[in-house]
Amino acid sequence: CGVFGIYAPGEDVAKLTYFGLYALQHRGQESAGIATFAREKVYLHKEMGLVSQVFNESILQELPGDIAVGHTRYSTTGSSRVVNAQPAVVATRLGSLALAHNGNLVNTVQLREELQKAHCNLVTTTDSELVALAIADEVDSGKAWLEGAIAAFQRCQGAFSLVIGTPAGVMGVRDPNGIRPLVIGTLADNPQRYVLASETCGLDIIGADYLRDVEPGELVWITEAGLASFHWAQQPQRKLCIFEMIYFARPDSVMHSESLYTYRLRLGRQLAQESPVEADIVIGVPDSGIPAAIGFAQASGIPYAEGLIKNRYVGRTFIQPTQTMRESGLRMKLNPLKDVLAGKKIVIVDDSIVRGTTSRKLVRTLRDAGATEVHMRVSSPPVTHPCFYGIDTDSQDQLIAATKSVAEIAAQIEVDSLAYLSQEGMLKVTQEDTNTFCTACFNGDYPIPVPELVKRSKLM
Ligand code: 5GP
Ligand code: SF4
Ligand code: MG
Incomplete structure (x- = not known):
């Protein structure tokens, strides 16, 4: 909120x-x-x-x-x-x-x-x-x-x-x-x-x-x-939600004396260092994946391009309450640029994979537009645990990384390769004390004890 x-x-x-x-x-x-x-x-x-x-x-x-x-x-x-x-x-x-x-x-x-x-x-x-x-x-x-x-x-x-x-x-x-x-x-x-x-x-x-x-x-x-x-x-x-920095807050908002755009660029650069790949262009998933995609392009030397155009008048897909609304929301939202994508090996960068529904659809969209290879890079670690502190990451059984390995997720979202940012990398590039963040959705280390009854409602 x-x-x-x-x-x-x-x-x-x-x-x-x-x-x-x-x-x-x-x-x-x-x-x-x-x-x-x-x-x-x-x-x-x-x-x-x-x-x-x-x-x-x-x-x-x-x-x-x-x-x-x-x-x-x-x-x-x-x-x-x-x-x-x-x-x-x-x-x-x-x-x-x-x-x-x-x-x-x-x-x-x-x-x-x-x-x-x-x-x-x-x-x-x-x-x-x-x-x-x-x-x-x-x-x-x-x-x-x-x-x-x-x-x-x-x-x-x-x-x-x-x-x-x-x-x-x-x-x-x-x-x-x-x-x-x-x-x-x-x-x-x-x-x-x-x-x-x-x-x-x-x-x-x-x-x-x-x-x-x-x-x-x-x-x-x-x-x-x-x-x-x-x-x-x-x-x-201090246990600021790291997802505020990765995804939720606006890129022009300032935290720790710098814009989150700058932090997200560094996430992308770190990701390129950790998980390089050969490709023709780097694209980001609008809007939240763009800064990290630009960072990835800077560090890898692969040109950045716009491959997906967003209709800015459709709300965030994730936030709409029902799955049906979410799916129809997504179809309305992103349109591929065929002449940019056709015949190219593509790195697509997103800020997070939660359920995996967004990614799978996007990968199909890119292939339909003529991409020859699709490599996905994610500027946060796998989301394995639900949030009890106000981000709607759903119950654990909805989280694709809670039950599947990276290789299994890659197969499910139909990419040629998939890599996530490491937890160490995510924290290192904050340039802050690494103990000053909540990272529970990546490691289950909840800074505020969650009562059993509440936990059971969302954990498997
Ligand atoms: P999913 O993997 O669930 O299909 O969607 C992941 C995408 O949803 C990412 O592009 C991310 O930017 C977006 N997203 C929207 N709302 C949220 C949220 O509250 N948390 C996270 N982590 N991602 C969200
Ligand atoms: Fe943020 Fe912590 Fe919730 Fe993850 S579990 S979304 S880091 S508050
Ligand atoms: Mg996004």
Whole structure:
């Protein structure tokens, strides 16, 4: 999901949030929502669909105030319905709160039971609503906003980057492992005013300047008084989702002081060094495989070419909830350039193979277009374990690399050769401390313990 928040009296906060969400659209295309606060009153609009479908000028004009929180949804828990759209708005003793969540809790069963005992009315089915209700529960037992929120976060286990609006200010929070990203910016013409966004591309679009990341286990509280920081977690550690860097975040977003485009170029170069192949051209799978394909071409000396043209108006295939939708989505999406491909030995680079359905279709497409050899190179290691922290990599039995060897996968997707990047290579080219990432979907080393019951739902 994508989250955005702003505190800026005198600015059109709904419109700034709209643009922020527009830049974060790739993080979720199922629903979009904005909540604003004008004095004590909360205004909310959320619907199924893309940001551009959900909002227009007149809807934005009905979202007044100084504070706004926005969300684009990619569902990993709860069904794909408008009741599950966010922000989740909940009433408390101190007024309403509006919560936008990116990530996934692993202790929802327990949290739900606790909240049901406290007589909370559980309307929707998402873990995000549970967090909002947990805060309301704490606030209604007499705590102030900050105290109440921190007490609630201590009851949550899992991945959560949150932006929470209240009548008093906006909070930005990351879980103690910092699995999902969250950055702080300041408005260019008013550096006293702060913005929160999942990625820096959400700041760039409104001309805000990047200040810093919210730290793992940190809460920032943005009010009239400015920005205050609280480190609320006992043992924070850095475990950023490596898939954010490989695939999920936009290539123009900055993490660790460089664009992800640059990181993905290095992934491709490393891949070429590890698994060279003789070929005429290197192509990438648009859009996410392109930077690594360019890196592969640079390191191998094989010319880079565009071999597949993407219809930019079709959403990410992976994110659509059903298999049938996924398959028809893919047919709509990529068209081969026959005159580039015909008679050529091709290296095709993609960022990941999850189920393998994308790759098999693409390989057939390339052969139909006249490719004589198709060699696939993947700029991440085999995905062998499901994600419990907010990326929808499905249950383990859906993951092709969980049950098949590289040779078996090569046969199934019908390539002449197949190679994946090594885990060492992936981590080495981050140029960061290799312990500061979650890599569980490649090695099953889950940084946040996953309760047995939850594990069983996705593991074989
Ligand atoms: P599959 O192997 O499941 O058919 O699809 C892999 C492709 O889906 C890759 O091109 C990758 O860019 C794309 N993709 C879309 N969403 C996701 C996601 O959430 N995680 C991963 N790893 N890949 C995704
Ligand atoms: Fe990211 Fe994989 Fe960890 Fe999930 S399991 S948070 S996708 S690295
Ligand atoms: Mg892709």
